[in-house]
Amino acid sequence: MSLHEQVQLKNFDSIFSLEGKVAVVTGGSRGLGLHAASGLLQAGCSKVYITSRKAEACANAAAALNKLPNKRPGALAIAVPADNSCTKELERLAQEVRKTTNHVNILFANAGATWSEKFETHPEGMFTKVMELNVKSVFYLVQKFLPLLTVNATVEEPSRVLVTGSVAGIGLGSLGRNAVFSYSASKAAVMHLAKNLAVELGPRHVLCNAIAPGFYPSKMANGMISIQGGTKHLEERSPNKRLGCPEDIAGLVVFLSSRAGSHLNGAVVVTDGGSHLKGNL
Known part of the structure; x- marks a missing residue:
């Protein structure tokens, strides 16, 4: 292969484009999900x-997204409220989405919950709730949406499943009084789970990856940021001297x-500025 041939890249000018893609974002009404939905629309998705x-x-988030000035003509954010902790609601969610599209290209399983309390009094009910929403519901969300994800999926144009993990699942989360x-x-x-789904669904042309955010200021994270010493303290601990921002996610x-x-x-992409590498340093 000549040097001339080696420097040629196929359609590189559009390699980050999501022109015409259809996406579903759970937990999309605020925080990381809303930032991601904004990015998906601005990158060319026709429906989010x-x-x-x-x-x-949901309605307020969709209305704000639909006012974005640089989304594609005709592109829409569509609100479909559902309780992601309930399998029947996940079935209904897929059915509602089917009413306005016959396929989904991107499924971002982002809905989640947390609970902090010391070891001695950590309540069984909340432990169960967090595990069911953060793990079980992700599995069944993908299961219910798989028929939509595989409609147009090919080797060249695979569909995507993205899962929100956390650096707390890589190292240690908060312990002590606010464990x-x-x-x-x-x-x-x-x-x-995302790694297992990657191998199971890859041959069906559905790629599954996880993201592992560190601290991103949000309604869910702000309390823990405060407990950990506040924004300025965490920024100083980070190798890149800042926390995550909307554009990062x-x-x-x-x-x-x-x-x-x-x-x-099957990748897990850590997005925390390198903070997890320092451990307790």
Whole structure:
């Protein structure tokens, strides 16, 4: 192969484009899910379905997304509220999405919950709730959406499943008075689940990857950020001297959903500026 041939890259000018793709984002009404939904729309998706438990929050998020000035003409954010902790609701969610599309290209399983309490009084009910929403519901979400994910999927154009894990599932989560035992265990489990799904669904042209965020300021994370010493303290501990921002998560989700990420399957991508590498230093 000549040097001239080696420097040629196929359609590289559109390698990050999601032109015409259809995406579903659970936990999409706020925080990381909403940032990702914004990125997906701005990268070219024609439809982005926003789902979370509260109907009003979903509607408000979709309305804000539909006001984005640089989304493609005709592109829509569509609110479909559902309780992701209930398998029957996941079935209904898939049925509702089917009413306005016959396929899904990108499924971002982002809905999650946490609970913090010391070891001696950590409640069984909340442990179960966190594990069921963060792990079990992800499995059944993918199961219910698989028929939509495989409609147009090919070797050249595979569909994507993205799962939100956490650095708490890689190292240690918070311990002591504000321990997050169920959250840490659930995130380790869901990232391992993504690896299993990658091998199971890869031959059906559905790629499955996980992201492992560190601290990103959000409604769910702000309390733990405060407990860990506050934003400035955590920024100083981070090798890149800052916490995550909306563009970081949106850019990563777009990358993994685009042709640029089409040879990643079963990967866990840590997005924390390198903080987890320092451990307790």
